[in-house]
Amino acid sequence: MLSSITKYLNAINGIALWPTIAFVFFFLFFLLMLWWVITTPKAELEHIANVPLADNEGSTNMNDRR
Amino acid sequence: MIERFEYDNRPVRAYLWATITWGAIGMLVGLWAALQLVLPQLNLWEWFSFGRLRPLHTNSVIFAFVGNGIFAGVYYSLPRLLKTPMWSRVLSWTQFWSWQAIIVSAAITLPLGITASKEYAELEWPIDIAITISWVLFGINMFGTILKRREKHLYVAIWFYIATWVTVAMLHIVNSYEIPVTLWKSYSGYAGVQDALVQWWYGHNAVAFFLTTPYLGLMYYFVPKAANRPVYSYKLSIIHFWALIFIYIWAGPHHLLYSSLPEWAQTLGTVFSLMLIAPSWGGMLNGLLTLRGAWDRVREDVVLKFMVVALTCYGMATLEGPLLSIKVFNAMSHFTDWTIAHVHVGALGWNGFLTFGMIYYLVPKMFRTSIWSKKLANAHFWIGTLGIVFYTIPLYFAGFTQSLMWKQFTPDGYLVYKNFLDTVLQIQYAYWLRALGGTLYITGLFFMVYNVHRTVRQGNFLALEPAEAPAAEKSTGKESTGGYWHRWIERRPIQMLVFSLIAVAIGGLVEMIPTFLIQSNVPTISSVKPYTPLELQGRDIYVSEGCYNCHSQMIRPFRSETERYGEYSKAGEFVYDHPFQWGSKRTGPDLARVGGKYQDSWHFYHMLDPGKFVKGSIMPPYPHMFEKDIDLESTPRKIEVMRQLGVPYDESFIATANDSLLAQAGRIADNLAKGGIEVDKQKEIIAVIAYLQRLGTDIKVKPAATTTTTTGN
Known part of the structure; x- marks a missing residue:
């Protein structure tokens, strides 16, 4: 089964370039993500960060009882 | 419009009991195997010899203890983060029982010598298929819940759950490519170098995506909950997430340094492993700094104590891992007990302690009481911490000692310790101390079992927790405007799934395809x-x-x-x-x-x-x-x-x-x-x-x- 797949993939020229292409792709994605993180309004991030705390359970610590 | 609904705590409870039960069993098997290294007469019958018990230990701790811990945490946190019950009660229970059945079949087949012999993927092909089905049920239930959520933002913990699901599915399927010979025997579809590469791509990422990313998701939920304050930096958590999943998937070849793997693949593994320090430490600091201004509570609160030590161990293990990927360190550490020590900083410290923290948080909460004995919980914390210290430090010394003895030459250029056995007998004391450390750690676990038992008895289980939230907004399709493309992804779980899959698949393909294709990578003899x-x-x-x-x-x-x-x-x-x-x-x-x-x-x-x-x-x-x-x-x-x-x-x-x-x-x-x-x-x-x-x-x-x-x- 594997050999039938590799037979066709074998014909790809310059497959050794793949790691470089993938790295460039990842790096660009990373830059894009950084840019987003820097430009997102603080209020919005604060809202998301508070999602776990916003289930009206109040303080959740076992110390609160003892 | 405010809608009323209920969170179902029953599957969470079932998963918690499974976590504790399998944890105790898996660790006792580990202790038994540890003692076999000093008392070989403990190799009782063919079913319980070291070679068969050790896979039972690793599989039960990873997939039964941590696995059930993941499901307990996800089934608790996911509905609450999305303000909706789990999508399907039937699926929740089918997944629970199928997962337990898989564990039982592993516990039967491994001692019988039924094994594929790939580390942490030893289970034979029928069980591999069952794992796939159970995992898919989990995914359907998770995505069903995400799709009908009332909270439009997906909190970062959920991203970690999504990445976990998609990556584990991919790893499991690719690594389990095997041809059945009989019902309980198969041959790996890959051979030699390629099999090793696929296996350690899997093995490394089982650590990454089964022991790390889901637990980071749990950390991002339970640490803020226990500390009662939001995570230190949400921005950092976003960078942490993407950087971690991008880089982790590439690092597998560091398990094969100095082996017959092609040089370029080894270097790739080293470089990406070193890069991993950044996101790993970013995550650890994000967790620890969440406690800023609340450190006084760490003294009081045993849940926070467990979580702080868990995060510290995560930091230590993720610094040590990249160091061990540097060839000069690896030349010394590989094949010795150094690796075992390293792994247990992660397993006992990070996974174990985070699980214990979660259990001490969840049980009193779901049983509407406080923990039965804070003193006993504190005793568990201290004896557990001592257990980690006694477990790891002797093994580090055993690793250094054995490695140095292997490499020692006389002035004339002969090996000083020609007989391998000399190097084994030299480190027996460390094996004894390690068994002592393990005993302490397990004793702590039994303190917890008793404490949880008494807490349950004094409490009153809340099976269905009432909740309310505003109805979900209809999507207007305008969310993507304004250039905030990440918000666009973040609100679209399916796209998120696809992007995570692309991210992890590229890393895997780039590593593996060339060795499969370029025949010159494996010179034939x-x-x-x-x-x-x-x-x-x-x-x-x-x-x-x-x-x-x-x-x-x-x-x-x-x-x-x-x-x-x-x-x-x-x-x-x-x-x-x-x-x-x-x-x-x-x-x-x-x-x-x-x-x-x-x-x-x-x-x-x-x-x-x-x-x-x-x-x-x-x-x-x-x-x-x-x-x-x-x-x-x-x-x-x-x-x-x-x-x-x-x-x-x-x-x-x-x-x-x-x-x-x-x-x-x-x-x-x-x-x-x-x-x-x-x-x-x-x-x-x-x-x-x-x-x-x-x-x-x-x-x-x-x-x-x-x-x-x-x-x-």
């Missing part, structure tokens, strides 16, 4: 021939006994190794190895070139009772090999499957394979008879001897081995 049927049967017994747990078959290109074991291993020597047997630990010596080193009779007596034959040896005895017959019925099918996998046996050979097997067995039995040993040629021991005598001899067949590089078919 013309004198390397397929195993004879008898050797193949012997190899399958070797696999089934789990010999790879203590013996490597990979001689690294160091003088200390070539001097001790012979010529270093070449990639081309493993082309017919389905699966590969390189191993990852040398509790005993390397066996890559053991063939021809000893007489057949030496192996015969040694396998019968190693401790008696080689004084001080801690190897388990294998008397059952002297009683059981070779499974001749399976031979033709085995040859047939090997043929399907590309091993060049003639088709006509399938029918005559057993004749060849019996002829070779007869020669070995005759040879033994010359030394006064009477043994039936059909006994398993004959096949094992045949396999061991073959190991590493192929390249010695001709005076000069011809290495040819084939370019394409």
Whole structure:
């Protein structure tokens, strides 16, 4: 089964370039993500960060009882 | 409009009990295996010898203890983060029971010697299929819940859950590509170097995506909950997430440094491992800094104590991991107990302590009470911490000691410790201390079991927790405007799934495709021939006994190794190895070139009772090999499957394979008879001897081995 797949993939020229292409792709994605993180309004991030705390359970610590 | 609904705590409770039960069992098995290394008489019967118990320990701790811990945490946090109950109650329970059934089948098959022999993926193909189904049920339930959520933002913990799900699915399917021989036996679809690469791509990322990312998701939920304040930096959590999943997937080859893996792949593993320090420490600091201004509470609150130590251990393990990926450190650490120590900082510290923190948080909450005894919980914390210290430090010393002894030369250039056993006996004290550490840690666990039991008794279980939230907004399709493309992804879980899959798939493909495609990556050696049927049967017994747990078959290109074991291993020597047997630990010596080193009779007596034959040896005895017959019925099918996998046996050979097997067995039995040993040629021991005598001899067949590089078919 594997050999039938590799037979066709074998014909790809310059497959050794793949790691470089993938790295460039990842790096660009990373830059894009950084840019987003820097430009997102603080209020919005604060809202998301508070999602776990916003289930009206109040303080959740076992110390609160003892 | 405000809607009312209920969170179902019952599956969470079931998963918690499963976590605790399997945790206790898995750790006790670990302690037993640890004691076998100092008291070999604890290798009771064939079912509980070290080679079969160790996989049972690793699998139960990873997939039963941590696995159920993941599900408990996800089934609790996911609905609350999305303000909706889990999508399907039926799926929740089907997944629960299927997962437990898988664990039970693992606990039965592994001691029976039914194993695929790939570390942490030992379970055979029928169980692999069951795992896939159970995991898909989990995914459907998770995505169903995400799709009908009332909170439009997906909190970062959920991203980690999504990445976990998609990556584990991919890893499991790719690594489990195997061809069934019988109901309980299969051969890996990959051979030698490629099998090793796929296996450690899986093995490393099982650590990354089963032991790390889901627990980071739990950390991002439970640490803010326990500290009652939001995570330190949400921005950092976003960078943490993407950087971690992008980089982690590439780092697998660091498990194969100095092996026969192509050099470029090894370097790739090292570079990405070093890069991993950044996101790992970003995550750890994000967790710890969440407690800023609340450190006084850490003194009081045992949940926070467990979580702080868990995060600290995460930080230590993720600094050490990249360091061990640097070749000069790896040359020392690899194959020694250093690796075991490293792994247990993560397992006992990070996974164990985060799980305990979560349990101490959840049980009182779901049973509407407080913990029965804070003192006992504190005692658990301290005895557990001491347990980690006593477990890891002696093993670090054992690792350093053994590595230095392996490499020590006399001024004349001879090995000082020629006998491998000397290096094993030297570190017995460390094995005792490690067992003490493990005992302390397990004692702590039992403190928790009792504490939880009493808490449950004094409490009152809240099965369905009422909640309310505004109804979900209808999507207007305008969210993507304004350039905030990440917000666009973040609100679209399916796209998120696809992007995570692309991210992890590229890393995997880039690593693996070239070795599969460029034939020059694995130079073939013309004198390397397929195993004879008898050797193949012997190899399958070797696999089934789990010999790879203590013996490597990979001689690294160091003088200390070539001097001790012979010529270093070449990639081309493993082309017919389905699966590969390189191993990852040398509790005993390397066996890559053991063939021809000893007489057949030496192996015969040694396998019968190693401790008696080689004084001080801690190897388990294998008397059952002297009683059981070779499974001749399976031979033709085995040859047939090997043929399907590309091993060049003639088709006509399938029918005559057993004749060849019996002829070779007869020669070995005759040879033994010359030394006064009477043994039936059909006994398993004959096949094992045949396999061991073959190991590493192929390249010695001709005076000069011809290495040819084939370019394409």
